[in-house]
Amino acid sequence: MMKRFFYVLFLCGMSLLSVTLSTCGNSGGNPEDPDTPKDDVDTNTNVVISEGAINDIIGSFSNPVEMAALINDLGVPFSKKFLTPTDNADEYDTNFKKSIALGILSADLGYLNVYNKTSSVVNYITVIKRIADDLKVGQFFDFQTLKRLATNNENLDSLMFLSVSSFHQMDQHLRETKRSNLSVLVVTGVWLEGLYLATQVVKEKPNDKISERIGEQKNILSSLTGILKVFSKDKNFADLLKDLQELQTAYEGVKITIVQGTPETKIENGKVVVYQKDVSIVDISQEQLINIINTTEKIRNKLIAL
Amino acid sequence: MNRIIITLLVGFLVLINSEESFSQCKQQLVYSCATQPKTAGENPIYLRDFNAKLRKPKGDDEDVARFQVVLNKGTRYRFNLCNPEESEGKTVLTLFDATRPDNEKPIGKGGPYGRTCGDDGKDYPNASFDFQCERSGVYYVSIKFKKGQGDKKSCAVGILSFIGKGK
Numbered sequence: 001m002m003k004r005f006f007y008v009l010f011l012c013g014m015s016l017l018s019v020t021l022s023t024c025g026n027s028g029g030n031p032e033d034p035d036t037p038k039d040d041v042d043t044n045t046n047v048v049i050s051e052g053a054i055n056d057i058i059g060s061f062s063n064p065v066e067m068a069a070l071i072n073d074l075g076v077p078f079s080k081k082f083l084t085p086t087d088n089a090d091e092y093d094t095n096f097k098k099s100i101a102l103g104i105l106s107a108d109l110g111y112l113n114v115y116n117k118t119s120s121v122v123n124y125i126t127v128i129k130r131i132a133d134d135l136k137v138g139q140f141f142d143f144q145t146l147k148r149l150a151t152n153n154e155n156l157d158s159l160m161f162l163s164v165s166s167f168h169q170m171d172q173h174l175r176e177t178k179r180s181n182l183s184v185l186v187v188t189g190v191w192l193e194g195l196y197l198a199t200q201v202v203k204e205k206p207n208d209k210i211s212e213r214i215g216e217q218k219n220i221l222s223s224l225t226g227i228l229k230v231f232s233k234d235k236n237f238a239d240l241l242k243d244l245q246e247l248q249t250a251y252e253g254v255k256i257t258i259v260q261g262t263p264e265t266k267i268e269n270g271k272v273v274v275y276q277k278d279v280s281i282v283d284i285s286q287e288q289l290i291n292i293i294n295t296t297e298k299i300r301n302k303l304i305a306l
Numbered sequence: 307m308n309r310i311i312i313t314l315l316v317g318f319l320v321l322i323n324s325e326e327s328f329s330q331c332k333q334q335l336v337y338s339c340a341t342q343p344k345t346a347g348e349n350p351i352y353l354r355d356f357n358a359k360l361r362k363p364k365g366d367d368e369d370v371a372r373f374q375v376v377l378n379k380g381t382r383y384r385f386n387l388c389n390p391e392e393s394e395g396k397t398v399l400t401l402f403d404a405t406r407p408d409n410e411k412p413i414g415k416g417g418p419y420g421r422t423c424g425d426d427g428k429d430y431p432n433a434s435f436d437f438q439c440e441r442s443g444v445y446y447v448s449i450k451f452k453k454g455q456g457d458k459k460s461c462a463v464g465i466l467s468f469i470g471k472g473k
Binding site: 059060063065069070073074114157158160161165168209213216219258260261264265269270273274276277280 | 333336337340341345351352353354355373374375376378379380381382401405406413414419420430431434435436437438439440441442443444468470471
């Protein structure tokens with residue numbers, strides 16, 4: 001009797017231990033979960049960069065707000081025509097299309113939030129929620145609270161926080177559940193829509209600061225194509241990579257020169273401010289800029305029409 | 307035999323409990339840290355958070371949480387750090403890269419770009435500093451206990467906000 005009890009206890013213990021260990025390695029969820037949607041994209045790729053390295057890179061530049069914040073900070077007025085229409089969201093019928101769309105629409109939501117266009121926010125969060133549910137990351141998108149904040153036009157800081165942190169949690173969950181391939185697509189969508197917004201602003205009215213920011217995206221684009229190559233055995237990824245390589249060609253002549261300086265710390269209005277003092281010179285010609293604007297527009301419009 | 311069984315059970319419970327309680331900060335702390343009262347004339351925009359779980363340091367072996375972040379030229383960013391009550395003032399957030407590494411040296415004298423506390427270890431107001439970025443690229447953020455302050459495991463959350471193009 002005692003032997004049997006001890007044996008059962010041992011089995012329970014081992015099960016608990018294995019659950020604990022598996023949770024440590026994968027805090028975001030179980031990749032074998034039957035509820036996790038089967039990807040239409042090939043995950044059986046020969047990964048030459050470690051997953052941790054990929055995740056670090058992806059996580060470092062996925063921000064759905066910053067380009068819009070810069071555009072707003074420079075006093076550029078809001079323009080609804082830059083946004084991706086939400087009417088054809090039902091046509092995003094594969095995980096590939098859904099992931100790209102999640103990124104693009106999240107960047108548009110960031111643009112709307114930065115300009116406090118709360119009346120249009122509800123439309124975007126409705127579509128984002130639907131896509132996020134399809135990708136099994138909808139649990140991180142608090143639709144009801146976001147809708148209440150947007151509808152009542154109240155506490156806009158909370159609306160911004162919740163929108164951005166929901167995006168990061170969804171993206172992180174994809175990576176933690178071994179769906180880095182989809183996360184790469186989300187991040188590509190965010191980045192491309194940010195670039196699209198910037199290029200459309202400059203197309204309408206030249207702006208040196210934004211042109212410079214567009215030129216600096218050369219390095220990000222290089223990282224992005226490097227990651228997409230890892231998954232390029234899949235035809236969808238290969239096509240996307242080909243498009244972004246065309247954009248890389250448009251960026252070829254853009255030169256970025258860095259001169260190092262020594263950072264200085266100052267106290268301003270009781271706040272500690274560090275001035276970097278490095279000098280970065282972005283050399284981008286008008287012809288190169290036009291080429292980048294046109295190529296970005298072509299790729300982005302192709303992706304939202306998939 | 308009973309003693310062995312009880313010891314085994316207690317052992318498993320301790321193991322499970324310690325793994326569960328060693329975790330990131332709760333979303334409530336992230337929220338309050340990201341939506342702190344604003345200074346007049348400023349409108350910081352939350353960009354992302356760095357939620358760090360920190361083990362109790364063993365001797366000189368300190369636990370450091372590191373994150374990559376891309377920052378852009380011509381933009382002023384704000385970094386601020388928040389802790390749960392039990393570890394308030396005990397952690398530090400550092401901004402660095404390969405050219406300005408995460409070390410003990412002062413800012414501008416071979417040290418990193420910025421820290422949320424001064425060289426004397428005292429936190430800056432709101433455990434925060436602004437960084438006027440002049441070179442777009444990949445930077446790193448580390449969060450760790452200040453020297454000799456990590457008496458037990460805890461968590462800390464850093465917030466990155468967009469301040470504007472700077473002056």
